[in-house]
Amino acid sequence: xLELDQLKRSTLARFYTRGKQLxxxxxxxxxxVQSFGQGGGAPAVHVKGxxxxxxxxxxxxxxxxxxxxxxxxxxxxxxxxxxPYPCKHCVALALRYRQQQEDAKGNTGVxxxxxxxxxxxxxxxxxxxxxxPIQEMIYHYxxx
Numbered sequence: 001x002l003e004l005d006q007l008k009r010s011t012l013a014r015f016y017t018r019g020k021q022l023x024x025x026x027x028x029x030x031x032x033v034q035s036f037g038q039g040g041g042a043p044a045v046h047v048k049g050x051x052x053x054x055x056x057x058x059x060x061x062x063x064x065x066x067x068x069x070x071x072x073x074x075x076x077x078x079x080x081x082x083x084p085y086p087c088k089h090c091v092a093l094a095l096r097y098r099q100q101q102e103d104a105k106g107n108t109g110v111x112x113x114x115x116x117x118x119x120x121x122x123x124x125x126x127x128x129x130x131x132x133p134i135q136e137m138i139y140h141y142x143x144x
């Protein structure tokens with residue numbers, strides 16, 4: 001399960017607080033999860049979706065999670081280009097994904113479907129860097 005402490009430490013306090021508010025207010029409009037095989041390392045999950053910002057604009061956000069920690073992110077909001085931290089939209093998306101994980105624990109039907117989908121996914125063979133240009137490239141590639 002995605003670790004909240006790690007998520008809090010990975011961004012600015014104000015981004016975490018606002019992201020949590022966006023999540024709690026139901027601003028995560030869509031959520032798509034893609035799991036990648038082990039391929040020599042820990043399994044990774046790519047979570048992407050649309051988050052309604054406080055200005056009323058919808059942003060496309062994307063986070064990569066491995067070993068229960070967010071290790072890469074991207075968003076169409078201006079903050080992603082101004083700060084080297086996950087924005088509030090990425091935080092909201094990550095929190096919504098975490099809730100989905102918690103929900104799946106109590107629902108074996110959902111868990112079964114997730115396991116079946118994981119069997120069909122292609123292996124995650126590329127190593128991802130945490131440098132910003134790579135994050136931007138990954139984000140744009142993932143949103144197509």
